[in-house]
Amino acid sequence: MPSTAAVRQRSRADKFEDRRRELADAALLTLAELGYARTSLRTIADNTEHSHGLLHYYFADKSDLITYCVQRYKDACVQRYEGLVAEASTPAELATACGNGLAATLADAPLLHRLWYDVRSQSLFEEAFRDDVAEIDGRLQDMIWRLVRAYADLTGTEPTCSPSAAYAMFDGLFQHALQRHLAGSGTALDELRDHCRDLLPRLFV
Amino acid sequence: MPSTAAVRQRSRADKFEDRRRELADAALLTLAELGYARTSLRTIADNTEHSHGLLHYYFADKSDLITYCVQRYKDACVQRYEGLVAEASTPAELATACGNGLAATLADAPLLHRLWYDVRSQSLFEEAFRDDVAEIDGRLQDMIWRLVRAYADLTGTEPTCSPSAAYAMFDGLFQHALQRHLAGSGTALDELRDHCRDLLPRLFV
DNA sequence: AGAAAATCTTGACATGTGTCCAAGATCGGG
DNA sequence: CCCGATCTTGGACACATGTCAAGATTTTCT
Numbered sequence: 001m002p003s004t005a006a007v008r009q010r011s012r013a014d015k016f017e018d019r020r021r022e023l024a025d026a027a028l029l030t031l032a033e034l035g036y037a038r039t040s041l042r043t044i045a046d047n048t049e050h051s052h053g054l055l056h057y058y059f060a061d062k063s064d065l066i067t068y069c070v071q072r073y074k075d076a077c078v079q080r081y082e083g084l085v086a087e088a089s090t091p092a093e094l095a096t097a098c099g100n101g102l103a104a105t106l107a108d109a110p111l112l113h114r115l116w117y118d119v120r121s122q123s124l125f126e127e128a129f130r131d132d133v134a135e136i137d138g139r140l141q142d143m144i145w146r147l148v149r150a151y152a153d154l155t156g157t158e159p160t161c162s163p164s165a166a167y168a169m170f171d172g173l174f175q176h177a178l179q180r181h182l183a184g185s186g187t188a189l190d191e192l193r194d195h196c197r198d199l200l201p202r203l204f205v
Numbered sequence: 206m207p208s209t210a211a212v213r214q215r216s217r218a219d220k221f222e223d224r225r226r227e228l229a230d231a232a233l234l235t236l237a238e239l240g241y242a243r244t245s246l247r248t249i250a251d252n253t254e255h256s257h258g259l260l261h262y263y264f265a266d267k268s269d270l271i272t273y274c275v276q277r278y279k280d281a282c283v284q285r286y287e288g289l290v291a292e293a294s295t296p297a298e299l300a301t302a303c304g305n306g307l308a309a310t311l312a313d314a315p316l317l318h319r320l321w322y323d324v325r326s327q328s329l330f331e332e333a334f335r336d337d338v339a340e341i342d343g344r345l346q347d348m349i350w351r352l353v354r355a356y357a358d359l360t361g362t363e364p365t366c367s368p369s370a371a372y373a374m375f376d377g378l379f380q381h382a383l384q385r386h387l388a389g390s391g392t393a394l395d396e397l398r399d400h401c402r403d404l405l406p407r408l409f410v
Numbered sequence: 411a412g413a414a415a416a417t418c419t420t421g422a423c424a425t426g427t428g429t430c431c432a433a434g435a436t437c438g439g440g
Numbered sequence: 441c442c443c444g445a446t447c448t449t450g451g452a453c454a455c456a457t458g459t460c461a462a463g464a465t466t467t468t469c470t
Contacts, residue, residue: 124319
């Protein structure tokens, strides 16, 4: 049984963690709007009701803040994707569900996905982001591979490509759909749906 | 027949254009090294033997310089890719040539490709880059589609996907191979080779 | 050779940035 | 209610950046 001091300690740490989350969520909005390169700590603070100095009370430096935001995005992303694979009972159902799910994800938060690709690009130049980006990429790859495995189980066949290749191709489709969607194309979502539905069976020839 | 004045005029304009190219090439090196966000006009000038003010004599502003650099990269890229499709005489040859060519391109100038993905990401936030990026994307898509068409002609079959989908998938493979290659993976190039060789036939099922 | 035009350098200006800090505000336990 | 810890503010500092203009230097033309 924890002592009252320990309870107080934990409650205080929780409060600190809650505040970090709160500030990170606000920062995430601004980051998604402006992108990594064009977002300053002051701009982030301006979109909250607090001062820019507060950010430095809760985060060691800008890199710490961005990293924390990206980790939070990762959690939201994994949650969003969860349950995509489970429902379908036939291969064709799974293939269409795959396309529908990815299209829905894109339609739901295109600006956050834009930020993801922004940060992933920056990670090729800034060491600080590399580990977090690699971890998120790994999770997304696992997610895609679970989809492929489910399709394999439903068809009784085995995939003829590696997990990384499967992820790379789905990611390519998703990224280009995002690009066109943000450019104002009304058909980008439907095309993404179709392309993903078609890609899944291709991985088994 | 041009007058001497016209000849002189053209020669001067050419000289101006040559200088622009020269400065853009130097800028391209620095940009490839540091990425778009971390490169300033002064840093670019420091890597040449000239002053930073000179850049503003040859380019209206930073956006003009970057745009010009990207256009130059586009030309080099299209040239590099040209002739990839022509040599193969059997489907299998073409498929391996496709993988080999893309892997060779990646191995040849990974930093320039990194810059390309950087600028393409930035174009999702900065209006100024959007047109040039779209044009380059179009050229790359055409290049991939010529490859697919050549494969179709050799096999006597018809592709079962759209040009944009084919480009998106090859681009996904290429981008992820670049990521792993830059991260120090020794197998990224070989994997890209194999994945591309395998992808081409998949587009015809 | 000398004038005119071009090329190039240097320095300045305004702005924006990350970081840090000292002082005030707020809160919670004694 | 009061005091200490915690939270928050607003500003200062050092630095970097894009832009620009005035002057120096080189090239070009007559």
